[in-house]
Amino acid sequence: MSDLNDLYQETIIDHSKRPRNKGEVEQATHSAEGYNPLCGDRVQVQLKIENGHILGIGFRGAGCAISTASASLMTEAMKGKTPEEVEIAFRKFRDLLTEDQAPAPDLGKLAVFSGVREYPMRVKCATLAWHTLRAALRGDPQAVSTE
Amino acid sequence: MSAHAEVLKDSRAATAFNVDRIREDFPILREKVHGKPLVYLDNAATSQKPKAVIDSLVDYYTHYNANVHRAVHLLSTRATAACDDSREKVRRFINAGSTNEIVFVRGTTEGLNLVAQTHGRQNIGPGDEVLISGLEHHSNIVPWQILCEEKQARLRVVHIDDRGVVPLDEFEKALHERTRLVAISHVSNALGTVNPLADMIKMAHRWNAPVVVDGAQAAPHMHVDVRALDADFYAFSGHKLFGPTGIGVLYGKEALFNAMPPFQGGGDMIRSVTFEKTTYNDLPYKFEAGTPDIAGIIGIGAAIDYVNDVGMDAIAAYEQELLEYATDAVSQLEGVRIIGTAPNKASVISFVVDNAHPHDVGTVLDREGIAVRTGHHCAQPVMDRFGIAATTRASLAFYNTREEVDALIDGIRRVQEFFS
Numbered sequence: 001m002s003d004l005n006d007l008y009q010e011t012i013i014d015h016s017k018r019p020r021n022k023g024e025v026e027q028a029t030h031s032a033e034g035y036n037p038l039c040g041d042r043v044q045v046q047l048k049i050e051n052g053h054i055l056g057i058g059f060r061g062a063g064c065a066i067s068t069a070s071a072s073l074m075t076e077a078m079k080g081k082t083p084e085e086v087e088i089a090f091r092k093f094r095d096l097l098t099e100d101q102a103p104a105p106d107l108g109k110l111a112v113f114s115g116v117r118e119y120p121m122r123v124k125c126a127t128l129a130w131h132t133l134r135a136a137l138r139g140d141p142q143a144v145s146t147e
Numbered sequence: 148m149s150a151h152a153e154v155l156k157d158s159r160a161a162t163a164f165n166v167d168r169i170r171e172d173f174p175i176l177r178e179k180v181h182g183k184p185l186v187y188l189d190n191a192a193t194s195q196k197p198k199a200v201i202d203s204l205v206d207y208y209t210h211y212n213a214n215v216h217r218a219v220h221l222l223s224t225r226a227t228a229a230c231d232d233s234r235e236k237v238r239r240f241i242n243a244g245s246t247n248e249i250v251f252v253r254g255t256t257e258g259l260n261l262v263a264q265t266h267g268r269q270n271i272g273p274g275d276e277v278l279i280s281g282l283e284h285h286s287n288i289v290p291w292q293i294l295c296e297e298k299q300a301r302l303r304v305v306h307i308d309d310r311g312v313v314p315l316d317e318f319e320k321a322l323h324e325r326t327r328l329v330a331i332s333h334v335s336n337a338l339g340t341v342n343p344l345a346d347m348i349k350m351a352h353r354w355n356a357p358v359v360v361d362g363a364q365a366a367p368h369m370h371v372d373v374r375a376l377d378a379d380f381y382a383f384s385g386h387k388l389f390g391p392t393g394i395g396v397l398y399g400k401e402a403l404f405n406a407m408p409p410f411q412g413g414g415d416m417i418r419s420v421t422f423e424k425t426t427y428n429d430l431p432y433k434f435e436a437g438t439p440d441i442a443g444i445i446g447i448g449a450a451i452d453y454v455n456d457v458g459m460d461a462i463a464a465y466e467q468e469l470l471e472y473a474t475d476a477v478s479q480l481e482g483v484r485i486i487g488t489a490p491n492k493a494s495v496i497s498f499v500v501d502n503a504h505p506h507d508v509g510t511v512l513d514r515e516g517i518a519v520r521t522g523h524h525c526a527q528p529v530m531d532r533f534g535i536a537a538t539t540r541a542s543l544a545f546y547n548t549r550e551e552v553d554a555l556i557d558g559i560r561r562v563q564e565f566f567s
Contacts, residue, residue: 004510004511004514004565007510008507008565013565013566016566017502017566038522039504039505039506039521039522039523039536039537040522040523040527040530040536040537041506041536041537042536062504062536063504064504064505064506064507065503065504065507065566066506066507068504119510122506122510125506
């Protein structure tokens with residue numbers, strides 16, 4: 001049995017209470033909205049992209065501790081990255097949540113979500129912001145759904 | 148044992164309701180969840196099944212599994228008789244006038260859709276109105292939206308107040324000569340509000356508008372008397388009534404059922420078929436195309452027997468006491484707000500915890516062995532009304548105990564340790 005502390009690691013609690021990069025991105029070039037029909041959570045991700053790099057990234061919306069912390073840590077980790085790098089990071093992050101193997105070593109702080117694997121119903125909470133970020137990069141402003 | 152506990156025990160014994168004995172009838176209540184005893188407080192989603200219901204399914208499949216209404220052999224005769232018995236049990240359970248008025252469906256949702264697609268399509272036209280309340284969950288909204296869109300009719304909503312009550316005067320004002328149908332829940336699944344149904348039905352009938360009742364959350368908790376209510380249609384589900392999933396009941400007044408076209412075509416619902424012309428079977432079979440959920444029908448009969456044995460009056464009294472106990476306990480927690488404070492409620496406590504999202508609340512409670520529902524409870528408009536995305540909902544049944552409510556309170560405290 002996994003302990004609740006494995007899921008709600010200190011970093012997750014910290015970022016859920018004091019989310020980073022929450023708010024509007026000035027002169028945003030890309031934006032998308034994501035929706036988790038299971039719980040009704042909505043998140044909006046805004047980006048400012050220049051010369052193929054994410055210069056500004058922010059999110060808005062209310063969600064559970066897992067989805068809020070995931071959005072917060074994602075925005076920190078993806079600042080300065082290219083869309084290709086986002087895609088690689090997303091795949092590693094998704095594997096962390098769903099595959100029973102050691103996390104990719106370069107995931108950095110994002111590895112705190114490893115406990116989510118034990119809670120299949122919560123995987124969608126952790127990936128909502130990521131799906132939304134990818135939709136924004138695709139130039140798809142429609143709400144993406146995690147279903 | 149302390150004197151206080153003695154008194155408590157005595158006062159409970161006085162209600163002649165032996166919850167410990169009742170719990171023995173439900174095998175699942177002996178399960179452990181994450182190593183802790185199961186505390187099942189998600190009864191509004193689905194209820195647990197007494198052994199008598201489980202046995203009735205096993206008995207059917209073991210001893211007399213056969214199709215109904217079709218063959219002369221003994222097993223088919225027995226299965227047919229068992230289904231007929233169940234229909235009679237349902238009739239008595241809701242005090243319908245005739246078994247012709249009892250149609251077996253998959254569940255409440257199918258019952259509501261049946262009415263929308265038959266009576267609704269036949270009687271509602273452009274400019275007409277269907278009236279619903281702001282308490283409804285998706286299965287009592289969407290079928291009417293589909294109907295209104297198809298017929299260019301209008302779906303009108305009577306909104307709820309801050310307590311989660313449908314104001315009766317607002318309801319009355321919303322009725323008029325173009326109101327062709329009223330669809331309303333007896334008890335709200337998200338908030339537990341009990342609607343003053345008899346009054347509402349009287350008001351609707353003054354405008355000749357038939358009333359469709361979503362009784363899914365009422366049937367397990369209180370006496371339902373469709374004739375005293377004068378309900379035109381009343382739908383409920385077996386699985387919330389301690390019976391199996393996949394079976395439900397649609398009651399309809401015989402005159403209305405007779406005037407309605409069939410819902411689905413197939414076997415059992417016909418009298419004769421040629422390629423030129425089919426004549427339909429009598430009630431209630433007209434609305435029961437194809438092989439029914441025979442095991443489910445037998446199971447819902449066994450569930451009704453079980454509930455009758457315990458006694459609906461005793462169940463309602465015990466649950467009200469438990470609801471009050473739980474409401475008091477949750478109200479006393481700082482940083483916790485109950486959503487839905489109607490004076491007349493049944494079984495449900497929906498609440499929000501400061502700084503903790505319902506999903507996180509649900510996960511922490513689950514680790515304590517406590518099963519609650521978290522989310523919008525398929526009632527997003529209700530959540531919107533209170534400006535929230537979701538709640539945590541504890542919903543009680545007569546096998547729940549004060550000790551389980553105490554476990555819930557301890558669980559909420561644990562949530563607060565984590566998140567505040």
